[in-house]
Amino acid sequence: MRVVLEGVSVVRGSRTVVHDVSVEAAPGSVLGVLGTNGSGKSTLLRTVCRVLRPSTGRVLLDGDDVRDLRPREVARRVAVVAQDSHEDFGITALESVLLGRTPHHRGFSPDTDRDLDIAREAMDRVGVLGLAGRQVAELSGGERQRVLLARAITQQARVLVLDEPTNHLDTAHRLELMDLIGELGLTTLIALHDLDLALAHCDRVALLVEGRLDRSGTPAEVLTPDVLRDRFRVDADIVHGPRRPHLLLHGVARPAAPDTLTEGTA
C-alpha cells in the first residue's frame, strides 16, 4: 500500500508544529522519519493513522484520503506501535496482542481459534510467545514494546507505523526488530533516533527540522557528515563494514568559532 503525505501541516495547542510536509512511502518500503527531539516526527506519524488531523494537506492510503475512511477501515490498513504506550494494564500479553484483531471483528464478537492462531504466530515471530500468560503491567519496557509489535502484526494491516520502536530494546532485540520489519514487507513509516539503524535498514529517510521537511532521499544521500553536523550536532562519518554501512560517531560537533559566525556581517 502506498502512503502519500501531501503538504501536511499540523497545529498542536496554539502552534503549528508540522509545516507543509510532503513525503511518500512506496508499497513495501521502509521510510525512516528522522529529526532531533521535538522536530515533529510523532506528530507527523500520527496523521497517518488519523489520531491527529492535518490542519492543511492530506494523507492518502493507496489514493484514499484517511479523512474519508471509517476508523475501522483505517485500523485495517494501518497498524501502529506508539511511543511508550501505557495502556493495557490488567490484561495478559496474549489478550493485549489479541486486541490487534478488533478491526476484523463485527461488534463485540469473541476471538476465534483463527484469531488465537494469528496472535500466537505473531508472538512467536517477535519472540514473546513465552510471555503470553504474563500481565502486561509486569513486563519490562522492552518486553512490552515487543508485545505491542506482535499486536501490530496481528492486525494484518499493510501499513506499519512505528514511533521509536527500539527505545527500550537491548542490542540484539534492536537488530532483530529491524530485520523483522524488513522481512514483513509492509509499507513501514518509522521514527528513529538511532541513525545507525536508519542507515542500514531504511529504504528512504525524511529529515524533519523544526517541523519542516529539510530533505529526503536514501539514507546515504541524507546522512552525510555535513548534515549530521548541521542538523544533529554530531561529528560522524559513514564507514562501510562487511555487511552494511555504519555511522561512526566521533562526538558532539563543536559550535562554529565566533569569528566564523560573525564572518560577513562586519
Ligand SMILES: Nc1ncnc2c1ncn2[C@@H]1O[C@H](COP(=O)(O)OP(=O)(O)OP(=O)(O)O)[C@@H](O)[C@H]1O
Ligand atoms: N499536545 C501538544 N500540545 C502542544 N504542543 C505539542 C503537543 N504535543 C507535542 N507538541 C509539540 O510539538 C512539537 C513536535 O513534537 P513531536 O512529539 O511531534 O516531536 P518528535 O520529533 O516526535 O520529538 P521526540 O524525538 O522528542 O519524540 C514539539 O515542539 C512539542 O513540544
